Amino acid sequence: GDQVEQSPSALSLHEGTDSALRCNFTTTMRSVQWFRQNSRGSLISLFYLASGTKENGRLKSAFDSKERRYSTLHIRDAQLEDSGTYFCAAEDQGGSAKLIFGEGTKLTVSS
């Protein structure tokens, strides 16, 4: 079936640094969402993209509008509170509204 592959699986950053997370899709996708799961297990929606880019504070996400086969999440000036596990989830072109999740990137930000 359709797959969502996230990389890296784990990432350690020092405060103030920048990095990027990536999701690759085995087929073209209709949309992508990014979530952060905190230490208590709560899942918070960060972005929904059907195309292009969106930015919110130090986070910026992009969805490849041409091939629709990957998405990225950029973190600028990483802070301790950015620590958590980041998931992307994609909806296929069939319009079923099913979201397929990647395995996540565990981000640890240290001082």
Added chain:
Amino acid sequence: EAAVTQSPRNKVAVTGGKVTLSCNQTNNHNNMYWYRQDTGHGLRLIHYSYGAGSTEKGDIPDGYKASRPSQENFSLILELATPSQTSVYFCASGEGQSGNTLYFGEGSRLIVV
């Protein structure tokens, strides 16, 4: 703010017993979903629904039933619980239109002994 409420938040069940996980959303969203998350992994879709009376099989439906009696409520039913169903279960709702952002509940931790 989207509100999705799950109950119970924690449950210990015996093998072979029946378990019902309930989910309520107050946002009038059309779509609702049940996922399970196992330690160190992403979320896997069990069942979902497009509206009252609708249930659809997700990627791992075996051993689970779902019920959507109303727009607000979506239940996940384990008729004969097994230890392999020990997991954390998440319910989510979404508008169902373009821009189908999902809003998740806080999760229900189920242990089957």
